[in-house]
Amino acid sequence: MHDGPGTPTSRWRHFFWDGVLPESLGLCFVIIILSGFAGTYLVAEYLWKQQVVGAQRAETEALAQTLAAALGTVAADEQETGATMLQACGTALEQWRGVHVRALRWTAPDGVLRFSWPPRVPLVAGVPTGTTPDAGAARSSVVTKADVHSRGGAAFGTLEVETTGGVAGARAFVLWNWGIAAAVTLVVFVGFYHRLRRHLRPMVAIERNLHSYASGVEQELLTLTLSESLGVPARGWNRLIEQLVDLQRRLQAAPAAGAAQNILERFESATFRRLVDRLPHGVLWVGENQCITYANAAGAAILGRPDGLVGAALAEVVDNPAVVQTAVAARARAASGLSVDHTRGSGEQESTLRFRAVALADQAGGGDVLITIEDISQLRESQRARDNFLYHVTHELRTPLTNIHAYAETLTKPGFDDEQTRKECYNVLISETQRLARLVEDILSISQMEVGTARFDVGDVDLLRLLRQMVQDNLGAADEKRIDLTLSLPPKVPKIRGDKQRLCVLLNNLIGNAIKYTREGGKVQVALEVAENCVRIGVTDTGIGIAPADQAHVFEKFYRAADDAVQAITGTGLGLALAQEVARLHGGEIHLQSELGQGSTFTVELPMPAAEHGPLAREPAEVTTR
Amino acid sequence: MSRVLVVEDDPHILRLISMWLERQGHDVREARNGLAARELLRAEPTDVLVTDVNMPGLDGLALIEAALAMGHVRRGIVVLTNRWDHGEIRDRLAQWHVHVLPKPFSPARLSELVDSLATAKDGDSPSSVVASEPRPSGSG
Numbered sequence: 001m002h003d004g005p006g007t008p009t010s011r012w013r014h015f016f017w018d019g020v021l022p023e024s025l026g027l028c029f030v031i032i033i034l035s036g037f038a039g040t041y042l043v044a045e046y047l048w049k050q051q052v053v054g055a056q057r058a059e060t061e062a063l064a065q066t067l068a069a070a071l072g073t074v075a076a077d078e079q080e081t082g083a084t085m086l087q088a089c090g091t092a093l094e095q096w097r098g099v100h101v102r103a104l105r106w107t108a109p110d111g112v113l114r115f116s117w118p119p120r121v122p123l124v125a126g127v128p129t130g131t132t133p134d135a136g137a138a139r140s141s142v143v144t145k146a147d148v149h150s151r152g153g154a155a156f157g158t159l160e161v162e163t164t165g166g167v168a169g170a171r172a173f174v175l176w177n178w179g180i181a182a183a184v185t186l187v188v189f190v191g192f193y194h195r196l197r198r199h200l201r202p203m204v205a206i207e208r209n210l211h212s213y214a215s216g217v218e219q220e221l222l223t224l225t226l227s228e229s230l231g232v233p234a235r236g237w238n239r240l241i242e243q244l245v246d247l248q249r250r251l252q253a254a255p256a257a258g259a260a261q262n263i264l265e266r267f268e269s270a271t272f273r274r275l276v277d278r279l280p281h282g283v284l285w286v287g288e289n290q291c292i293t294y295a296n297a298a299g300a301a302i303l304g305r306p307d308g309l310v311g312a313a314l315a316e317v318v319d320n321p322a323v324v325q326t327a328v329a330a331r332a333r334a335a336s337g338l339s340v341d342h343t344r345g346s347g348e349q350e351s352t353l354r355f356r357a358v359a360l361a362d363q364a365g366g367g368d369v370l371i372t373i374e375d376i377s378q379l380r381e382s383q384r385a386r387d388n389f390l391y392h393v394t395h396e397l398r399t400p401l402t403n404i405h406a407y408a409e410t411l412t413k414p415g416f417d418d419e420q421t422r423k424e425c426y427n428v429l430i431s432e433t434q435r436l437a438r439l440v441e442d443i444l445s446i447s448q449m450e451v452g453t454a455r456f457d458v459g460d461v462d463l464l465r466l467l468r469q470m471v472q473d474n475l476g477a478a479d480e481k482r483i484d485l486t487l488s489l490p491p492k493v494p495k496i497r498g499d500k501q502r503l504c505v506l507l508n509n510l511i512g513n514a515i516k517y518t519r520e521g522g523k524v525q526v527a528l529e530v531a532e533n534c535v536r537i538g539v540t541d542t543g544i545g546i547a548p549a550d551q552a553h554v555f556e557k558f559y560r561a562a563d564d565a566v567q568a569i570t571g572t573g574l575g576l577a578l579a580q581e582v583a584r585l586h587g588g589e590i591h592l593q594s595e596l597g598q599g600s601t602f603t604v605e606l607p608m609p610a611a612e613h614g615p616l617a618r619e620p621a622e623v624t625t626r
Numbered sequence: 627m628s629r630v631l632v633v634e635d636d637p638h639i640l641r642l643i644s645m646w647l648e649r650q651g652h653d654v655r656e657a658r659n660g661l662a663a664r665e666l667l668r669a670e671p672t673d674v675l676v677t678d679v680n681m682p683g684l685d686g687l688a689l690i691e692a693a694l695a696m697g698h699v700r701r702g703i704v705v706l707t708n709r710w711d712h713g714e715i716r717d718r719l720a721q722w723h724v725h726v727l728p729k730p731f732s733p734a735r736l737s738e739l740v741d742s743l744a745t746a747k748d749g750d751s752p753s754s755v756v757a758s759e760p761r762p763s764g765s766g
Contacts, residue, residue: 391712395708406731415649
C-alpha cells in the first residue's frame with residue numbers, strides 16, 4: 001500500500017528523502033548557532049555582572065561605613081559641618097576605588113532628610129541594595145545604608161550611599177567580543193554550507209528521480225535526466241541514462257538474441273559452467289545455423305568428442321537426421337519437449353541415446369535450441385529384461401494351465417466318466433497344480449531375492465543331515481532311471497548359519513538337475529568337504545554335459561540350452577538361477593565344470609558360518625533368526 | 627474315420643488329445659516331437675495334422691513346412707501353441723492357412739475343429755479348406 005501525499009508518513013518521507021532535510025539543514029544550523037551565542041552571552045553577562053556588582057557593593061558598604069563613622073564624629077553637635085563634610089566628600093569621592101559615587105543621603109532619626117548630594121540626582125527609591133533589572137543608570141547602581149552614631153553612641157540617623165560601577169562597560173566588552181566571534185563563525189558556516197549545497201543538490205535530484213521511477217510515476221528513462229547546470233554528477237548521471245536507453249532500445253530490437261545472449265553469458269560464468277559440466281546428461285546449445293555454440297563435458301564425452309564440440313554442426317556429430325529434424329521442429333514450434341532416440345553401435349557396443357530438444361525463444365520460428373542427451377541403454381536393457389522375464393513367465397505358466405484346463409473340462413464331459421479316465425484326470429490335475437504352485441513359488445522367490453525383499457529364517461544348519469535328506473528325497477527319481485546316486489560325507493562337519501529351507505531348494509535343484517540330465521544307468525555323486533573357511537558341496541554327474549557357449553548362461557533365469565537333448569526334457573530354466581541366488585545370499589557361490597557328453601560338476605561353496613558373510617548378515621530387517 | 631496325427635511334447639496333453647479324438651472315432655497317431663512326426667508323415671499321409679509349435683528337434687513350424695512340401699496332409703492343420711503372442715511365430719503362421727488354437731485350449735473345441743476338417747468335401751486342399759487368420763481367442 002502506498003502512502004498518500006498528505007499522510008504523516010509521506011510528509012516525513014518527503015522531508016527526509018526528497019531533499020527538504022538537506023536544504024533545511026543550513027537554516028537549522030544558523031538558528032542553533034545564533035541561539036547558542038545568545039545563550040552563552042546571557043550567561044557570561046550574568047556571571048560577569050554578579051562579580052562586578054559584588055565588588056561594587058562591598059566598596060559601597062565600606063564607603064558608607066567610613067563616611068558614617070566620619071559623620072558621627074563631626075555631626076554630634078554640628079550638623080551643618082556634617083553636611084558640609086558630606087558635600088566635600090561627595091565631590092571628592094565621585095570616583096572611589098573603581099566605583100562612581102553617585103549620591104549621598106543623610107536622614108535624621110526622625111525621618112527628616114538632612115542632606116542630599118548632589119541635589120539634582122534623586123536617590124533611587126525603594127531599592128536598598130543590589131542591581132535593578134531596569135534599563136539606564138539605575139540598572140547598575142548600588143545603594144547601601146549605614147547607621148550614623150556619635151562616639152557616645154547617640155544615633156544621628158542613616159547615611160545612604162549610591163554608587164554606579166563598571167557593569168555597563170562589562171556588558172559592552174562581552175557583547176563586542178562575542179559578537180565578533182559569532183560573526184566570524186557565521187561567515188565560515190555560510191561558506192561551508194554554500195559549498196555543501198552545491199554538492200548535495202545533484203544527489204538530491206538523482207534520489208528524487210529514482211524515487212519517481214521506482215514508484216511508477218515516471219516510466220520513461222529519458223525523463224529522469226537532470227539539468228547539466230547541476231554539475232559533474234548530473235552530467236555523469238545523464239550519460240548513464242543515455243546508455244541505458246540505448247541498451248533498452250537494442251534489446252527491444254532483438255529480444256530473442258538478447259535473451260539468448262543473457263543465458264549464454266550465464267553459461268560462460270565459471271560457477272554455472274562447473275554446474276552444467278557435472279550434469280550426468282549431455283547438454284548442447286545449438287544456434288539457428290544448427291551449429292553447436294556450447295557443449296558440457298558429458299555431452300562431449302557421450303558424443304565421443306572430448307576435445308570439444310563448439311563450432312561443429314549438429315549433423316556432423318550425430319549421425320542421425322532425425323536428431324537434427326527434432327531440433328528444427330522444436331525451434332519452429334517453440335516446443336519444449338520433443339525427443340528422439342538414437343541407437344548406435346551394435347552387439348556389445350550398442351547404446352541408445354535420447355535427444356530432447358527445447359526451444360529457448362518464446363516465439364515459434366527462431367532462436368536457439370537446447371538439446372539434452374541421456375544414455376538410456378541401461379533403461380532399455382532393463383525394459384528388455386523385464387519384457388523377457390514376463391514373456392517366459394507367461395509361457396511357463398501356460399503349460400500347466402493348459403493341462404489343468406483341458407483335464408478339468410474333460411471331467412465335465414459325459415463321455416469320459418469311466419473310473420479309469422476320471423482317476424487319470426484327477427492325477428494329472430493334482431500333479432499339474434503342484435507344478436504350477438512350484439513354478440509360482442520359484443518365480444516369486446527368485447524375484448524377491450533379486451530385489452532384496454525375500455524373508456529368511458536363519459538358524460544353525462546341520463549339513464550332514466540336510467544332505468542325507470536331500471539324497472533320500474531324490475532316490476526315487478534316480479531309481480526310475482537306474483542312476484547310481486551316492487553320497488560321500490566326512491565324519492564331522494561344523495554347522496553353518498543359514499536358511500535351511502532355501503538351502504534345501506539349492507541342493508534339491510542341483511541333485512534333481514543332475515538326475516534329470518543324466519541318461520539311464522549313469523551316476524550322480526554328492527560329496528561334502530570342509531575347507532579352512534568354507535564347506536564345499538559337489539554334485540557330479542555323468543550326464544549330457546553343457547556346451548562351453550551355454551555354460552556362461554545356465555545361471556540366467558529361464559535360460560535353457562537349445563540342444564535337443566535339453567529341450568526334450570521338461571524344465572523351466574529357473575532351478576540354477578534360484579540356486580545361485582540362494583548361494584549368493586549366504587555369501588557363497590556356485591562353480592561349474594562341464595564337458596559336453598561327459599557330465600557336469602556343480603560345486604557350492606558356503607562360508608562358515610555362512611550368515612556372517614553373505615548379504616543375510618547385512619540385511620537384518622529381512623531375516624528372522626532361530 | 628479320419629486319420630489324425632497329433633504332435634505334442636507334453637505327454638499329458640498328447641494323451642488327452644488322443645483320448646478325445648479316439649472317442650470321436652478318429653484313427654490317431656502320436657508323435658512326441660517334430661522329427662518323429664515328419665517320419666510318420668513321410669511314411670503315411672494323414673487327413674488332419676494337430677501340432678504344437680515349441681518342440682525339441684524339429685519345431686512345429688518346420689514340421690508344417692515339411693508337411694506342406696510333401697503334400698501329405700489332406701484335410702487341414704491345427705496348431706496348438708502357447709506362444710501365439712510371439713510376433714515371429716504369428717507372422718509365419720499367418721502365411722499359411724492353418725487353424726490356431728492358443729493354449730490353454732478347450733479339448734471339445736479342438737475335437738469339433740478336427741471333426742469339421744475331417745468331414746470336409748473331397749478335393750479341398752488343406753490350404754483352401756482351412757483358410758483363416760490365426761486369432762488368439764479361438765479357431766480360424
